Amino acid sequence: MPKVTIDGRTLEVESGTNLIDAANRAGVQIPHYCYHPRLSVVGQCRMCLVKIEGMPKLQTACTMQITKDGMEVTVDDPEVQEAQEGMMEFLLINHPLDCPICDQAGECGLQDYSFKHGQAFSRFRYSEKRTYPGRERIPLGSNVVLNMNRCIQCTRCIRFTEEISETGELGFFQRGARTEIGVFPGKELDNPLSTCVVDICPVGALTSTRFRFAERVWYLDKKPSICTGCDVGCNITVEHRRGAIKRLKPRFNEWVNDYWMCDYGRTTFERWEEGERLVTPRIRRSNGSSELVATTWAKAVRRVLDRLGNAADPEATAFVASADVSTEEAFLLARLAQAVGSSKRRVVVESGPERSIPTVHGVVSGSDEGPNRRGALLAGLEASTTDEMLAALGLGDPDGGGLELLFLLDPDLGGRESESAFLEAARRADTLVVATWLDGPLAEIADVVLPLATTAEKEGTFVNVGGRLQRFEPAFPPAGQARPGVDLLIDLLVGLEIGWRAGDVEAVFAQLAKENRLLAGLSLSDLPAAGVDLETERGEAE
């Protein structure tokens, strides 16, 4: 592997490594706007000019690939600094400097580099800036708004639609100082990944229709999570203010979603924000009573334990989760069924539209409505669709009957859970226990209602469509008295007095890892950031 020296630091890199990336690894930040590791190199913004030993002029780092030993690069240099200042000055000539009303403020490449590479005042005393009248807030489609006055013509967005989404809606129009980006008149930026152009826009030219003016970014707390939209399992960051999610952004994982996520995935938090949250446990006042009353967790858990204990036939109890549950929740649900003596433990997975993310290692596609079918299977649940599940449990028709208890864990079934047919079927069980975050129709008909934490409020793992085990963290504490499924399932298992001891997610994962060879030796807190490929890395080792 060739060696390169950057600001006196020598490191070995893979042949063909881009100089900007190599410098990053050496701890040297080379400022840039147009360069993006997944887009073609265009060398347009000229911010990344550096000094390279043996070359007469400054060179753009983004156009340099390290293929031979001995390249010597200087970034910390007066000449380089002067060039950077020069570029910043050029870029700011026409920039409106409207940071106070700009959504990008706080995460803006212009602000960041002005601070580092600019000067405190402008030498351009003329007030006339180039403007694009009428082009200050152009919707490019339903998700993205363009303010051309702020654009620095880096063309990342154009290259994204040409090279990543391969839809080509955006173009570079006119030339010279009048150059602008846009869509063809009458057409829209309309592809499943369209909001990614907002993520890669280094300035405030492209903003998200949904997020615009929702919150100043410096008020946002950010936590790593996994998208629940489908089984691709895009790595995301949940950005919230005091528990109110403002947006989901893609988090880099070259094996799953690279730098991207789909527009649909970005909306998945809205159901938590918009749906009525269930915040207290509830139980029926008495058997057969029509009245649901608020209660304590202890009483609710006791009621569930009573009903389980009273079941005449353990096989007439069923434990059903959606594919939104974590692997750890699925594992505990399977153990609960096992402890009770029921073989009916299922994960319900509905198919949705296929969602695809192009990555550097190929396209990752998923079509499950939930993120964790594979994790649930791994944990010992059996997969079926909603209809298959209802039929198998004898709930499909009025005469099927005979189920004494149905335990539904996070029944997030793509809307099916609120349909009357499903409600009727579920109600055919003598006792209906529902652990859910949604105070919806299903909660109204249940005998015991347990308020559940959402994915954003809990910790655990999902296994994506490709078999990659990935960890997510809680972004904020659960609403009200809601609890993560792991906590309430442990309560039930402890309550059964079968020797189960209280513990946390970490301990549950450790137990799972002990029992499952695919996970052998793994611990939750030490999972690598990119997750673990159970299929090829671990499957073959078996």
Next chain:
Amino acid sequence: MAFEPILTRNIRHPEVLSVDGYRATGGYQALAKAYEMEPGEVIDQVKASGLRGRGGAGFPAGVKWGFIPKETGKPVYLVANADESEPGTFKDRLLMEKDPHQLIEGCAICCYAVGAHVTYIYIRGEYAEAARILEEAIADAYAAGILGEDSLGSGYRQEVYVHRGAGAYICGEETGMLESLEGKRGQPRVKPPFPALVGAFDCPTVINNVETLCNVPHIIQRGAEWYASIGTDERNTGPKLYCMSGHVERPGTYELPIGTTFSGLLETAGGMWRDGELKAFIPGGASAAILSAEHADIPMDFDNLAEAGSMLGSAAVIVMDQTTCLVKATARLAKFFAHESCGQCTPCREGTRWAEMTLYRIAEGQGTMADIDLLDRMMKNMSGTALCALADACVGPVASLVKNFRHELEACVEQNGSPYPERRYFSAEGAD
């Protein structure tokens, strides 16, 4: 000593527009001779001649041809740069309109030398007449068996196509031209890779200016030694077409040995127009630094002009007399560069427009002394930092204005506008 024109020898003989007429002057003999040689020998001859590119950069043509890799399994292309758009330049148009077969022959020899079978003559869209004449000449050459599957019975395939541009100066830049040929915006590419390796349609490509290619038949026909004997020295050889324009008595294209002095050129072109007094001249097109009258005796070749801080460029000599406001003249050139900037890279997109605005401000009396220093500083920021040479082209005249004619800028600031009254060429001078 009278110089016998070489490239322009036929321009007053319309009969050379036909293959037969061109052949009667010895045309296409050089191509036949080239086919008798090994391709490598042809390249060697061109190298030995010292021929340097006539488009502006002055890169040795033979060396360029030598960069074409052999046996890559990909086709090799020749793109003849007929996008002549450098203000003040009109020589290539003359060559194409008056002696198209000379260009076709040069292209064919080049193709043979580098292993190409296809030439695209990329001609600026405005040159409709030249394109028409070329198309006719090409058709004639196909009919005569000079082009086609079996060129002159050599077994070598030669195809020549005219590709018309659509109005963009930047397409004269090699890689902007390639982009345009491929049907895209003419935005120059990042280099390396250079066109010799990755050019038109991702294939090895030679790009030569029309005048450069027109020299080739003569080099092959009369020998490198003969060719190299013309000019200043071994680095500046051959005949050169100088385009004289502006305040000269007889504007036009003048073919002279490279290195002829400016004053010699001016004399050939009949001296100053209407008995004006020489104030300044631009020796190599709008991108070249403006030189003052003191430089009148400079030999007009690559190296002498470079030494004087300017360049031979396209040898478009724009002459200005004492009535010319150099601030306004330079502002007009900056306006041109701002208009023609492709817009993709920061220093050029922003810098050219900024230079245009500032110069007009100063010319109109709105400028300050600080603006002059800022102008200087901005030119430094644009210099050598852009993706292609267009930003540097703008720096050429503007930086020279600040450096060589600062007093004119200062006068505009001090007198609240240009001290030169607007010249009326027709009504006031009664020349209409």
Next chain:
Amino acid sequence: MSGNGSGRLPAAIVDELARLAERYPTREALLLPALSMAQKHWGGWLPEEAIEAVAEHLELAPAKVYGVVTFYDLFHQRPVGRHRIRVCTNLPCQLRGADEILEALGDALGVGEDEVTPDGRCSYIHFECLGSCDTAPMMMVDEEYHENLTPESTRRLLEELD
């Protein structure tokens, strides 16, 4: 939007493009020739339907084609006069009185730059160097050069246009 047939390229252009296609290894390379032909067909400018027709025929994204159209000075996005006049005003022509030619033209036509005369006959713009500096001042009417102009000869020329 195209697709209703009216936006499609006329057969003559399609045929000519098929002939030219043999010259190039890619279809995209036909874009400039295609746009030039389409512009002639659509009366000297390229309305959106023309751009879409070309994009569709060459299987290119309309945004890409639009980017190309707006890049080149010889493609027009607005209606132009039957005669399109381009006056060179770059330095070499300016040094021989080009500004006065432009003035004379404006006075004679009674419209501003890039506007069409009420009778639809002419539109004019100032232009960059047209490579005819030895015959300055000059202008291009449609595809023809007119050289060594004076304000008087310019006016005469306009009268002779149909």
